[in-house]
Amino acid sequence: MHCSHLLHQLQFCARRQTPSHGKKLHAHILKSGLYQCGPLPNTLLDMYGKCGLIKDALQVFDEMPHRDPVSWATLLTAHNQAKLPHRTLSVFPNMFTLDGLQPDHFVLASLVKACASLGATKLGKQVHARFIISPFCDDDVVKSSLVDMYAKCGLLDSASLVFESIYQKSSVSLTAMISGYARSGLKSEAVELLRGMSEKNLFSWTALISGLVQSGHWVDGFHLFIEMRRKGVDIVDPFSLSSIVGASANLAALELGKQVHCLVLALGYESSLFVSNALVDMYAKCSDVLAAKRIFDTMCQRDIVSWTSIIVGMAQHGRAEEALSLYDKMILAGLKPNEVTFVGLIYACSHVGLVSKGRYLFKSMVEDYGLSPSLQHYTCLLDLYSRSGHLEEAENLLKAMPFKPDEAAWAALLSACKRHGNTQMGIRVANHLLRLEPEDPSTYILLSNAYAGAAMWENVSRVRKRITVMEFKKEPGYSCVDLGKESMVFCAGESFDPMKDEIFGLLKELDAEMKKRGYVPDISSVLHDMEQHEKERQLFWHSERLAVAYGLLKAVPGTVIRVVKNLRVCGDCHTVLKHICSIVKREIIVRDATRFHHFKDGRCSCCDFW
Template identity: 65%
Template sequence: MPERDLFTWTALISGFIQSGDCFGGVKLFEDMRRDGVRIDDAFIISSAIGGASHLAALSAGKQLHGLGARLGYESSMIVGNALVDMYAKCSDICSARAVFEGIVTRDVISWTTMVIGEARHGRAKEALSLYDRMVLGGVKPNEATFVGLLYACSHAGLVQKGRELFDSMIKDYGIKPSLQHYTCLLDLLSRSGYLSEAEDIITSMPCQPDEATWAALLSACKKHGNACMSVRIADHLLGLKPREPSTYILLSNTYAVNGKWGCVAQVRRSIAEMEIRKEPGYSWIELGKECFLFRAGEAPHDMRDEILRLLDELMMEMKKRGYAPDTSFVMHDLEEHEKEQQLFMHSERLAVASGLLKSVPGTVIRVVKNLRVCGDCHTVLKLISDITHRQIVVRDANRFHHFEGGICSCHDFW
């Protein structure tokens, strides 16, 4: 193609991002800028911001924000909505809120994006307050709005408020609950200990439960130590996905909580016999304008000695404070010291250590992980935040965790 105009570039960039190649889409945007193409359309900037959002690339997102501001698009709804989503997904919820408040005209997408952002960061009070403002302002909530609200209630234990919102969605707005709404409601009930009610709903709801629905209930069974229900729920889950490692781990840990060590051994034998392998964990962190990827058990050669030395020092301090590794999160049949070594080399710990070594002192350390943070790493990150007096934000497959002063925003239930 001899010459590409703005329309052509927009189609290419949007195509890359919509197909899941966000890195390619952001790179194309940079190529377009280098070609000197004049940007006089807010849509292409919002598309590029969307790419940065999915990559959790805060530095790139900030640069795009600055470009949008220089071109006069900062207060436009389409760019503003994209920026709110980007900052929320890049773990900077305060900047997301600042951009939201600066949008001149807000639509249901603006409000819903902010509600979901607050909910994912564990800020239920703020999410519910936004909803009240939204309704008072005459903006009608949609299906996604209620997913965010129910998620907020679930992670804050607001059972009655969640029930009211679920009923209001149907009665006041005529919205038919989807599987996602039912999953949020079940998560809310089961997290708060209403396991029987949650099981009744899952077996009688009009839509077919999927893996996420059963998994929410199984996770709660482990928390509340209900081994009998765990077995029933695990059967459903394994029927949907027979080789899912997390199901076996949750079932095994539930048995362990109840002291049923024979059952624990049986589950572990099944894992070994079926040669089930957990999806490899990896985490990444932005340091300056560079992004560093860490895989479980691996540290970059040029940083390896520094990272391991720092983790050793932190481990000694944590053990002085009473920390003992919880090796139940290691699937493989290994010696105890080998299990501890596997936990020691989990990817999020390596990423956080690199952040402590390379970032500006006092700044927030932001890490993204592809899987759910394991319980032992969650304990370790709380302790590290207290020992180093640093705020650590981890976005895992489930939610955001804000670690500060030895406390996590999820209150140890995620």
């Protein structure tokens, strides 16, 4: 075989990622003595790198007779490709110490890319400085990678400065800049750049859509996705689809999510790991956790994200046993859990009060898997101790943990003190909390109730003064009920809805039946200072009740009522919904700001902890 023919064969293997054929070629090259032939060693190195065989790549590199800057660039790219950016940066200095070579623009671009994926701002700036004083300082490819690096590090000003210096703005540099703007939430800047592109491609559209979705502009992401479809852009890879599935998950819009799922099937991407992982998460977040499980079960390959998604989904829906048994299956399948998996697991334990299991998992995370717990892990564990009445252990953990506990952590303990009747600790915790100058109005309700319980009236009035200020800051509550073809949003308070009278009538009727069953309104969560009956009136018009009533009036009989609320469900509404589900014999699912509530047969999946 000829040298140039072998070269083409190797390049083909690299593109197709078929290392088995590549290895045969390698053997052939060694046998035929063509190893010294021009670019063959570098191409061989590149083939192993592109096929993800970093060890073989390193071996070829070490045994190379002559190494030139191309060899080094190829080796560094191989490390980037293998997701070892740290190694890229640590191997680089050997280029002069071993071979006395200076980096060229190919090497510089690889270094910048490594800095970008590590978020290494300081090193990135050093590489930038090297680039400026190098003979390649006009190279647009390196500049594109610098734009991307600065954008990923959150330094948008630096990114756009480099971007402006690019003479011929290629679609790659434009895409890097669009992605940077979109991810930082600079919507109009990102959209304008795309609009100005003469040849928009799938990459640039995807950069914009996924960036908007990542920065929380889910509806805008959808509009642009629809526009991209209308423009007839061929969706030849799964990237934009996984983003848009994620957008439906965050919008908690089940019907929309189902439509996106249909599109995924129509375009033939159901076997893409990224897409099916996103679908599992979407169904769980859209309150249909059984559909999430069905997707999970039918996946032909599963990675740690798939397992974690379903574990977290089960945990959020109060299905702790299923979450924990899925974890056992995951370990049997040979997967290694990560930080996110443990958040889901400890969260699952706190739902059902599995204290020793939670404590064991926390320990196992550190000792068996070498992971370091974050504030979130401590908060979950704290929540578990508090809810289950292990107040001393909770307070000790709060003091001993290596993070400064935040408002939510203290508030969780305070509400547990109230629930378990520990007034003394309650006061201690309340004093800590008050010094933090809380931001959340519901924290003040907790504080006020704690001080009132201990008859500390001076403190009560101090807290109530702050509440008056808070009232203006409080985000208005709203709930959305999903009826399949339509959905309806309700705000708290008396509405001007055309169905108002019917909704009022139904709620009044249900109220009478509930009172017969022993329901007494719990007004302790009403912020405003007013008379008892006025407070009860306020509760009566909470948005989740209006949404549920509307659902009962309009939804197909026997179907599940699905409601999404922006704030947390208050204690009284929680009691009311438990009554309603058993009176009307319907399942009601409410997704609130923190978790899911499945109301069925007079009970809730959250076990009344939320």
